[in-house]
Amino acid sequence: MYNLIAKIGEGALNLCHETGGLLHLLFMVIKSLFPPRFDPGEFLRNLYKMGVKSVPIIILTAFFTGGIMVIQASVFVKRFGATSLVGWGAGYAVFREVGPILLGLMFSGRVGSNNTAELGTMVVTEQIDGLKALGIDPMQYLIVPRVLSMIIMLFLLTIIGDVIAIVGAALFGILIADVSFAAFWTSFSQNVHVADVVHGLIKAGVFGFIVSLTSCYAGMTVRGGAVGVGRAVNNAVVTAALGIVISDYFLTYSLS
Amino acid sequence: MSIIFKDVHRYFGSKKVLTGVNMSVQPGEKLFVIGTSGVGKSVTIKHIIGLLKPTSGEVSVDGVRVDKVSEKELFTIRRKVAMVFQASALFDSLSLLENVMLPIRKHLKLKDAEVRKKAMALLDEVGMLKHAGLYPSEIGDGMRKRVAIARALSLDPAYVLFDEPTTGLDPVSARRVDSLISQLATERNAGCIIVSHDLVSIFSTATKIAMVYKGIIYKEGPIEDFHSSTDPVIRQFLSGSSSGPMETPGF
Ligand SMILES: Nc1ncnc2c1ncn2[C@@H]1O[C@H](COP(=O)(O)OP(=O)(O)OP(=O)(O)O)[C@@H](O)[C@H]1O
Ligand SMILES: [Mg+2]
DSSP states (O other): OHHHHHHHHHHHHHHHHHHHHHHHHHHHHHHHHTTTOSOHHHHHHHIIIIIGGGHHHHHHHHHHHHHHHHHHHHHHHHHHTOHHHHHHHHHHHIIIIIHHHHHHHHHIIIIIHHHHHHHHHHHHTTHHHHHHHTTOOHIIIIIHHHHHHHHHHHHHHHHHHHHHHHHHHHHHHHHHSOOOHHHHHHHHHHHOOHHHHHHHHHHHHHHHHHHHHHHHHHHHTOOSHHHHHHHHHHHHHHHHHHHHHHHHHHHHHHHO | OOEEEEEEEEEETTEEEEEEEEEEEOTTOEEEEEOOTTSSHHHHHHTTTTSSOOSEEEEEETTEETTTSOHHHHHHHHHHEEEEOTTOOOOTTSOHHHHHHHHHHHHSOOOHHHHHHHHHHHHHHTTOGGGTTSOGGGSOHHHHHHHHHHHHGGGOOSEEEEESTTTTSOHHHHHHHHHHHHHHHHHSOOEEEEEOOOHHHHHHHOSEEEEEETTEEEEEEOHHHHHTOOOHHHHHHHHTOSSSSOOOTTO
16 A cells, blocks of 8 residues: 555656656747747758658658548448538548648657657767767757757648648549549538648647657656667657647647 | 865765865866776766766866856856867767867857868867768777867867876877877966876876775875875776775776
């Protein structure tokens, strides 16, 4: 009994510790933004590395996501002849939910985990101390450029993803559900609104924020060599995924 | 003008690594810090640039209490006191040249071409110019250490901390590092603290030696004091004998 209470207490303390750490990191990031003091070169490098290099995988994910929506729907579309719903259904689902979530998770897997591993390795090989020793603030040189890059890039990638997903949906509609492009487009353009796109993009911004903060935090707090880096990457991806799903619930709830 | 340790204690949890370190180094001096591995030499010198804070005691650089100042003020200290890390701590994502250019670009208001020129001159000084375009993962430990030295010297520091600068270097390169250190001390009047196990280096270069043993500076003094010492612990360390009174943790 005593053990159980101790365990719960320890868990609660850990949670507070981690939350406090994350908030502290957030505070430091915000402080470095007003006035903006971060390395422009690193910022551009990260925009390229995290954003531009993610385009292929995002296109692939988005294309098939759009396709899957239509495949799932095609059974009912055929049975009830509901071809006029396909464009609307695909657009609504992709823009509001499936797009931001899947792309967010993909981004976390590709960019967030990489970020954690990189920062973690820098911690255990004393590169972070090395930066400090050169009078360079790791916050301004490493963290802020990365956080900004991730937020901006997930946002932009989601816009690209949205377009590609609709292309995928239209294509699969023609191939699988016997929905002509004209029918798809009419349904899509008449029923899907800018608000749906905005809804999804707000989510993308929040998800980018979550992935960036959790992955940087996990990386910067690595302890215990290479094993520690592995553990941190694991933690970062799980925390980001949970963060995405849970915040999505609240966002969907409060935005509609 | 000096670096001063006053009764510095440093514990990691229940592990008491430093239990009252007292030592000092003046500009132009070459203080060698010696002691068995794991005794706390690296821990000691990390206090000087505030990478570690003492559990109790004082560390000051030219009259500024490093253990008391804010993170922001630490950055001013760190421009004045450079450090060469034991494992070099070069940035993996940057080429060797970029590694040396980084602090110059960040701190000195120079044009890009001048930054490059200065960095290349520094790399030349440590004999690494022809490898300037390589990345840290593409070269060996000894070469990395030389680049780390070039990088540390990029801001013309008033003090330089070397953590085992000659470990992993071939004897020729090691002697060149020794003369580089001597040059720093005599020509630029820099204060140097060198953690080292390299007896050749110690006896050819040191003006002063501090021996860390059991959490304290067991003995600090000019090189002659160590030569003539009859203390069995010092004798054992300097002769590298496996039997004697010296306690080596882990053995
Ligand atoms: N961040 C830390 N957390 C916990 N213990 C630490 C930490 N840093 C150092 N120590 C401990 O402090 C002791 C001294 O370490 P230090 O690296 O200073 O040894 P050293 O004298 O430099 O040895 P070497 O010659 O092998 O480099 C070691 O036992 C080490 O485990
Ligand atoms: Mg050491």
